[in-house]
Amino acid sequence: MAAMKRRTVKLLTFFVLFIFLTSFLLNYSHTVVTPTWFPKQMVIEFSENLKKLITYSHRPCTCARCIGERKVSSWFDERFNWSVQPLLTAQNALLEEDTYSWWLRLQREKQPSNLNDTIKELFQVVPGNMDPLLEKKSVGCRRCAVVGNSGNLKESWYGPQIDSHDFVLRMNKAPTVGFEADVGSKTTHHLVYPESFRDLAENVSMILVPFKTLDLQWVISAVTTGTITHTYVPVPKKIKVQKNKILIYHPAFIKYVFDSWLKGHGRYPSTGILSVIFSLHICDEVDLYGFGADSKGNWHHYWENNPSAGAFRKTGVHDGDFESNVTATLESINKIRIFKGR
Incomplete structure (x- = not known):
């Protein structure tokens, strides 16, 4: 001893x-x-x-299956790095040169503002601290639902099951009103970028996924002066989100997902796979809903009838097939569960 x-x-x-x-x-x-x-x-x-x-x-971890458990799968252990921090804070805002260069190329800003100055200004407006809810301090089992936007959620009746989780993460334009029976009504964290923003309830934390420096500037503007109204499309001039509910997805974490999990497939990760890998780092148990095609093989949103379903898979921006393979492998080694609708 x-x-x-x-x-x-x-x-x-x-x-x-x-x-x-x-x-x-x-x-x-x-x-x-x-x-x-x-x-x-x-x-x-x-x-x-x-x-x-x-x-x-x-x-x-007291869950029946714990994501962080090692030596269950060499495939997982080679990819999962618990030390990479998912959120940008005032304490971890240092970016390596190669990370910064890679991130700047994502949306090819011609004249990006100085990131150093932008982050300093950002954290004068929003707290710049780790969300205390996301810090896994206590012993227990944190169950998280990551809800995608697939049409396979239609008539799934997953609503109550989704709402039973401790955390419910949604992304982009996803509505809940009118779809509660299938997608639930609870949201704790909502991942967006300026062009995909939607109004959120007061108790919901917004996680901005920044793909360019202008995205960080937009947050500053949207809670202060409202001067930024257009990026490459019109964006909301002002947003009604409490400042202490605004969190920033770390650019280095985006690169970590791209390098370690996607192995360079696609130009950069989709919001969906960014949400999934994010959840692996903050949760003990993860259930996925609304990912993948519907029963007819269509890739569309549950709230719309999209005649060009699946077109986004041909843009070359995201490698939907490879991302799907990653989630399928995670399920096969019992790190997550995927609910595919009915």
Whole structure:
């Protein structure tokens, strides 16, 4: 027992030193976003990383099946990296050069604003903290439903089942009013980008998925001056979202999904697969609804009759087939469950 305790102390000491040195080097080697007060920033980042190390390393899960369990699948272990943080905060806003360059190419901004200045301004408007609801601090089983927009939700009667989850994540234009029997009425987190924004209930957290610097500027504008009304299409001038309910999907996490999970397929990940991998990092148990084609093989939204169903799969932006293979593999190794409608 004494020997085991000594080994544990040595291991923890090693991790502490490793995190400290990593934080130190990051502050000197990353040039995209430079903290104003280096010593304070380094201490904060070190503290946050240490807390995450302890939380994720020792937090038991009481679910029947736990996503974070290792050595169940080598395929999963090679891809899943718990240390990559899903949300952008004031403490982790440093981007590596290759990540920043890759992210800038996503929508080919001709003259992007300075990211450093934009993020500083952003976190003067919104809190810039990790959502406390998303931090897996306590022992237990966090059950999450990720609800896609597929037509296979029609007449599925999944509504009550979806609403029974602790967290319910939805995305883009997805409506619930009038569709409650099939898709449920509960939403805790809604992933959007400016062009896909829809009005949200007061208790819903908005997770902005930024594909360009202008998206971050839009958030600032939409809760203050309302000067940005157009990106490549018209976007809402103002949004009624509480500032403490605005969260930002980390650009580095987008690249992590692209590199580790999609292996470079498509030009960049869809909001759907970004929602799925996001849920793997914040939940203990994940159920997917509304993903994939309907029973007739059509890819369309549950709230509309789309005569050109499936056209988005031919744009070359997202590789729908490869993303579907990723979710199917996750189901086959019992990391998630997929409900395909009736």
